[in-house]
């Protein structure tokens with residue numbers, strides 16, 4: 505089985521993916537544009553492992569061995585030996601397309617190129633390569649070490665073999681996969697959460713109920729771990745607006761049009777937890 509992984513982007517998701525893969529025995533090369541980003545990413549992984557060790561879920565030796573399997577680089581050609589490359593850079597289609605174009609020329613013919621995008625159709629990224637059948641979506645969830653889902657996305661030309669390799673990789677890290685067989689913007693998960701958040705914002709904006717009560721309705725009525733407005737604050741109102749806008753642009757489905765309040769909150773810089781104010785004050 506393939507055992508060499510490269511992760512592009514050492515941010516929240518890339519470092520999390522590197523972490524679970526290294527723990528599962530993969531040799532992982534993490535690439536980012538600056539040493540500073542790589543240092544922050546690896547520190548995040550170490551801090552997370554320290555918590556697992558504290559809770560008795562991992563031994564110090566296992567954490568140390570996993571850390572040894574991670575190497576970092578600011579040079580993209582460090583991916584040359586990878587069996588799978590997972591891209592986790594900014595959610596911007598042009599940045600990702602450019603990266604896929606470059607990766608296509610650097611990796612082995614058999615290497616699978618995966619994207620962690622949460623909403624961009626995989627076919628758009630695959631089209632930047634000469635081998636679109638080896639491109640696939642592997643959408644992990646945050647925080648990666650704790651969330652057990654990986655949403656696999658088949659682009660228009662993704663081969664069965666590529667999908668099988670992606671599944672094998674995700675399952676080796678302990679994740680359970682769902683498969684998105686038709687490459688729609690937002691896939692299954694981002695469409696569902698976007699529809700729920702947009703409706704929650706509309707209810708709140710119309711004064712139908714308080715933010716607390718809308719969230720309580722989902723938590724106590726539907727068993728959700730977190731209400732949609734608290735989720736928006738955690739994920740970032742700006743990020744969700746961007747995602748719903750993309751889904752709306754692709755699907756032309758009115759229900760994904762970002763509500764006025766959501767647009768004004770982004771104008772005002774009320775992005776949620778990271779700015780201290782969103783639907784709640786922090």
Ligand code: NAI
Nearest residue numbers: 513514515516517536537541592593594595620621622646
């Ligand atoms: P982030 O902003 O934390 O990290 C992105 C990293 O990519 C940064 O360290 C940046 O320096 C690096 N980067 C940007 N361009 C690069 C390039 N050309 N080459 C190498 N490195 C580059 O972003 P985050 O949150 O980790 O998201 C990454 C991807 O995962 C996005 O596509 C996002 O939509 C997706 N995603 C995010 C989730 C979240 O909860 N944050 C959940 C699921 C998916």
